[in-house]
Amino acid sequence: MSFPDALAGTRPAAWVDDPLELDVFTRWQKDGAGRRIAESSLRIGGMHCAQCADVIGQSLRRVPGVLDASVSAASHCATVQWDAQLTRPSALVEAVEAAGYEAAPDTAAAARALRKKESRAALWRLFVAAFCAMQIMMLATPAYVSAPGELAAEHKRLLDWGSWLLTLPVLWFSAAPFFAGAWRSFAQRRIGMDVPVAIGIAVAFVASSGAAFDPGGLFGREVYFDSLAMFVSFLLGGRLLEMRARHRAEVSLEDATTRLPQSVMRLLADGTVEVVSAKRLGRGDLVRIPMGQAFAADGVVTEGQTQADESLLTGESRPVPKRNGDTVIAGSVNLQSPVVMRVERVGADTRYEAIVALMRAAKTQRPAVLASADRWASPFLWAVLLLAAAAGAAWSVIDPARAVWVVVSVLIVTCPCALSLAAPSALLAAAGAMGRQGVLLRRLDAVERLAKVQTLFIDKTGTLTEGRLRCVAVKRQDGGDPAATHEIEARAASLAAWSNHPLSVAAREAFPAAGIAWHDVRETPGLGLEGTDDHGCAWRLGSATWAGATEDVGHMQGAHVWLGRDGRPVARFDFDEAVRDDAPAALRALQAQGVRIHLLSGDEPARARRLAAALGLASAEGAMTPADKLAAVCRAQARGEVVAMIGDGINDAPVLAQADVSLAMGEGALIARTQADGVLVSNRLNDAVRARAIAQRAMRIVRQNLAWAAAYNAACVPLALAGWLPPWAAGLGMAASSLVVVTNSLRLSR
């Protein structure tokens, strides 16, 4: 029955040759000689250093038919080009395994390559713009600091030409996205942020070039290459941050979809085992699940007995025993021993896929904050363009020599820099400050909603309570001396040390163990432990009947363990979930700020209500499925409330994605952490209270910034329209206003 025997004669990696799998991680092309060349992406496991990459690369290239192989040590990925007539992907996987590493098809390779390309291009544009801007600033300094007549005309021209040369890469390369964006919105007859930006850049460049090469001509003598380059690099910096946030969101979705095993062991009618792609599974297939693997589909256990960890899917904190005939859920993990299951539902029908789909939907429905900003920006941008055009028309009548400069001044002085930096800079500083308090934010726009939270939904198991059990009471049942209870406790802990059952783990954590030499220790699944001490007494730890007790505890909450000696009960240990130490204080602080707190739990309703009453919460609902929780959050949102959610398990993930702002516990499921806006790294609920205080301060600073930027525009636009503000002053004013905004925001990180 052991797997290597059952698999003898078959190649375990053959499932990757299945066309269903192959197309996901392989791209096809034809070379000059008409051969079909495939390029496959593999994820490599077990890599630690650059040397490993060399070893894997060499062993891949030794496979006949492999044309080229490149292995990245940083991303743990390999890209292999191979001839479809000479080899198969399974040979590649076997070559990597023969070298001592693991390999699996990399299904997300294409999206990742695209993200990498995008992020490199954005960084490259920003660096070119920022670095050239610094150099241009240096060349422009003499003109700013010299007294009239001090700078010789030919030196001024030389500096201008240098600036012009350095502006070329900024204009043609770095600013290209603005021109492309402006062209797109022009083609769609809409106005976007890019339009005035592109016009401002183009006008400033044309006019400055004219001034540099024909001083005193149509465009005067002043050049403003420095303002232009600085302006472009500020804007590109903002876009880079935006792109990073988007990429992170994409990665989290990919992680969520890779939790199920890719290959499974299917039992054939003759009792042999074949390894096939999980996508090949159908209803009625018999599948063997080894210990430690996730169940690939929903189904029924038909052979063997085990325990399954369903905590990530149902919120049930204890391993669930699975015997013949019990149902198992895709995505839960087989903990104890290998079993055989019959597949009942696969693919999109499984509960796991349903949860992933809920999460995806919640994510795309999340109200876009940016949409409202765009609605507001459009009239502003039209006003700027119209003002600039009107000023240009007016001045071409009053004084044609200054008309171009007034237009450039208006376009630059109203540049949305201070306005567009007002919020992101404060949010970024707030995220940094929260990071030092133990709250890692994944999405910056969460700060705003965190400050406004009116309703908090909180999960029970793993969030309000710790994931482990705590002993709350010890009842002696043999009428013995209560003073000797600690000796009984030590004996129980010592016997419990022989088992890994969650209650045994809790028992040995609760009491100091005595050094007792046990003989003939035996564990019977579902009943308990048995052992004999040096005096020949048979001690039993476990369920009531196992220890010889006749109590009925059906009405009592929590979990119970009995210790018995020679068939007579000695003591009963009552266990319950341990509430986190700082939970009561944190919840009181939030309630004092006017936040309504509701408990949502997948656990028994009575238990949830009891905990909520103990903590003074407004309401508690138990036996909630992920869909119920999602519905509760949607109802609150429909009432117009700003909803926060704190949770930890996979079952919370859709709710975390739907809530306006969500925090996950640091020790929670990976998927919950990736769906949440932020992570409480050290699992302290108090950190959430502090994060909220920082968020409220951040919103005050955003309002100050916006007021300042508006005041600046209100003061400077009339000056520019009146022709009293030369473009250099406009550029300086733009930089200074941005600096004021950023400095104000940085107060948050102190």
Next chain:
Amino acid sequence: MDILYLLIPMSAVLVLGILAVFAWALDGGQFDDLEQHGEQIFEPDADPLDRHQAP
């Protein structure tokens, strides 16, 4: 001040040189994952940050 006619073109050439160095570093993937090293401490089975340090 004639030296300016040499220094300013030179500084422009130097800028291009520095841009080329950055392009090389970017293309080598040095900026692909800036958070990787910061997040390493959260990964339970990662190598110790400094393998050469005495225990």
